[in-house]
Amino acid sequence: MKILIYGKGYLGHKFYEYLQAQGEEAIWGSADIGNLELVRADLKEHSPDTILNCAGKTGRPNVDWCEDHQDETFYSNVTGPLVLMKAAQETDTHLAHLGSGCIYQGDNDGKGFSEKDTPNFYGSFYSQTKAWSDQMMKNFPVLILRLRMPIDANPGPRNFISKITKYDKVINIPNSMTVVEDLLPATHELLKKYATGTYNMTNPGAIDHETILDMYTEIVDPSFTYEIISLQELEKHIKAPRSNCILDASKLANEGIKMRPVEEAIRDCLEKGFK
Ligand SMILES: NC(=O)c1ccc[n+]([C@@H]2O[C@H](COP(=O)([O-])OP(=O)(O)OC[C@H]3O[C@@H](n4cnc5c(N)ncnc54)[C@H](OP(=O)(O)O)[C@@H]3O)[C@@H](O)[C@H]2O)c1
Numbered sequence: 492m493k494i495l496i497y498g499k500g501y502l503g504h505k506f507y508e509y510l511q512a513q514g515e516e517a518i519w520g521s522a523d524i525g526n527l528e529l530v531r532a533d534l535k536e537h538s539p540d541t542i543l544n545c546a547g548k549t550g551r552p553n554v555d556w557c558e559d560h561q562d563e564t565f566y567s568n569v570t571g572p573l574v575l576m577k578a579a580q581e582t583d584t585h586l587a588h589l590g591s592g593c594i595y596q597g598d599n600d601g602k603g604f605s606e607k608d609t610p611n612f613y614g615s616f617y618s619q620t621k622a623w624s625d626q627m628m629k630n631f632p633v634l635i636l637r638l639r640m641p642i643d644a645n646p647g648p649r650n651f652i653s654k655i656t657k658y659d660k661v662i663n664i665p666n667s668m669t670v671v672e673d674l675l676p677a678t679h680e681l682l683k684k685y686a687t688g689t690y691n692m693t694n695p696g697a698i699d700h701e702t703i704l705d706m707y708t709e710i711v712d713p714s715f716t717y718e719i720i721s722l723q724e725l726e727k728h729i730k731a732p733r734s735n736c737i738l739d740a741s742k743l744a745n746e747g748i749k750m751r752p753v754e755e756a757i758r759d760c761l762e763k764g765f766k
Pocket residue numbers: 497498499500501502503522523524525544545546547548549550566567571589590591592621637638639640641649
């Protein structure tokens with residue numbers, strides 16, 4: 492397959508390298524995704540089978556940036572995906588888009604949020620833009636891949652394990668998370684089928700911060716210590732509230748596409764990359 496990837500960031504690079512290694516023809520899109528003429532030119536030049544949108548504003552050092560840069564965030568997270576959808580429709584090209592599960596809050600009375608549940612978290616501007624694009628595109632034949640709190644076996648500033656081991660104080664709330672080593676082959680399966688619709692791309696189950704940090708202490712650094720704080724305490728130090736939620740990952744599993752249980756997959760990352 493020829494896969495045109497937008498967004499040369501953390502996840503774009505992971506997908507590019509993985510798909511190349513699988514023998515697919517991954518190529519970088521050069522357009523600003525909000526510019527229809529430039530996107531059309533990319534499609535004309537490359538005629539891809541699939542467009543994979545990994546572009547978006549995620550904020551540096553974190554999503555609080557999006558509160559102060561709402562025009563840029565809206566442009567890249569809402570206008571851009573809609574422009575890609577228009578260009579994909581014109582050329583009958585499959586489109587896959589990286590969405591987010593950070594459009595929910597809570598565990599939906601223990602059931603987890605399914606792909607059909609309406610977003611219920613608009614606490615940050617970043618989450619608002621991800622919810623808007625998700626809800627607009629779900630009515631069209633687009634593959635929406637909802638991720639949460641990506642983790643992989645390489646320590647780095649975008650890796651959730653690296654993030655929470657660098658904070659002095661952390662909250663302790665169960666969450667759904669996405670282990671990138673499982674996300675990549677699972678997404679590849681969906682791309683090969685030219686799947687459309689929304690998928691929660693989180694590892695089955697939920698895990699809290701304390702469980703991850705205790706595994707880190709056990710596997711990586713026995714001298715590591717941390718302090719748990721309440722959500723109320725955390726919210727004194729951040730600009731926008733954060734989503735903490737559990738997604739129902741059964742749709743993907745029911746289609747025979749496997750992601751490992753979250754605790755097993757995180758343990759594997761710690762053993763392979765953090766030791
Ligand atoms: N990492 C997470 O925690 C997470 C979780 C769930 C979902 N996601 C979603 O996954 C996607 C990729 O995330 P990521 O972590 O890889 O983010 P990232 O590291 O910030 O990479 C995003 C890339 O998109 C580029 N970009 C922004 N606006 C663009 C535009 N208009 N046209 C072309 N490129 C543009 C950025 O370039 P600049 O740096 O120049 O802006 C950056 O290279 C995002 O949509 C994000 O919402 C991420």
